[in-house]
Amino acid sequence: MTATDMEIILPGSSLSFRGGFFGFSAVVLLRHPEAGLILFDTGHHSTRHLLLAGLKRAGVAPAEIGTVFLSHLHFDHIGNAELFEGARFLIPAAEWAYWQDPPAADLFGSKPINAWLAQQNCSFLQEDGEIASGLHWRHAPGHTGGIGLLHFQDAQGRQIVVAGDACKTYRELVTGQGGEAFDPLGRTAETLAWIRETADVVVCGHHPVLTRQGAHWVWEEPTTLELIAR
Numbered sequence: 001m002t003a004t005d006m007e008i009i010l011p012g013s014s015l016s017f018r019g020g021f022f023g024f025s026a027v028v029l030l031r032h033p034e035a036g037l038i039l040f041d042t043g044h045h046s047t048r049h050l051l052l053a054g055l056k057r058a059g060v061a062p063a064e065i066g067t068v069f070l071s072h073l074h075f076d077h078i079g080n081a082e083l084f085e086g087a088r089f090l091i092p093a094a095e096w097a098y099w100q101d102p103p104a105a106d107l108f109g110s111k112p113i114n115a116w117l118a119q120q121n122c123s124f125l126q127e128d129g130e131i132a133s134g135l136h137w138r139h140a141p142g143h144t145g146g147i148g149l150l151h152f153q154d155a156q157g158r159q160i161v162v163a164g165d166a167c168k169t170y171r172e173l174v175t176g177q178g179g180e181a182f183d184p185l186g187r188t189a190e191t192l193a194w195i196r197e198t199a200d201v202v203v204c205g206h207h208p209v210l211t212r213q214g215a216h217w218v219w220e221e222p223t224t225l226e227l228i229a230r
Helices: 045-055 092-098 111-117 169-175 188-198
Strands: 005-010 029-033 036-040 067-069 089-094 121-125 131-132 134-140 148-153 159-164 201-204 209-213 217-218
Touching: 005 045, 029 045, 067 121, 089 092, 089 134, 092 121, 169 188, 169 201, 169 217
Parallel strands: 036 067, 067 089, 089 121, 159 201
Antiparallel strands: 005 029, 029 036, 131 134, 134 148, 148 159, 201 209, 209 217
């Protein structure tokens, strides 16, 4: 068996404005030698054209995506789920349960999308483990009570952690402190410590990909975004 390949379809960005944020989250395509095409999150619906363009560059049509892993159910990560109707959706069971009675401070869910997902082919992940040979999921609470991540070893032997909002930014990774953490049990620091200790490469939810270099973390290029004022 060959290793899982990873391609960033949409880079994450923490761009915000006074009183709000744009919610541009990372979307990642995984090519697994046995399980086929797996999409990690679907992004905000405001990035729908960018998502479709990114998939086209990758030579993939939405209908070819067999599996979609939804790390958590915030609107900026599930907003394009309907593009993948017919896929199997993998959702952490703890995350689905979290949204049955979310904390009052967590205003970022979407009841309409959750209702749509309830009618789809969903598998709710219970215990940490493999979703395909060599491709693991892990409960990673902190940002929400049920958020999950994916991790695997690439062809170079590096440990890749596709963290999403389990580690949103460089600052969170190095400080161990997460912004907008809604987990009632306050497990952010524990999750970030596991990522720091495990990963050689971290795909953050709202930051360029981070790579370990000795005792430091670096990223190759900044995320760029062209803004047009009309």
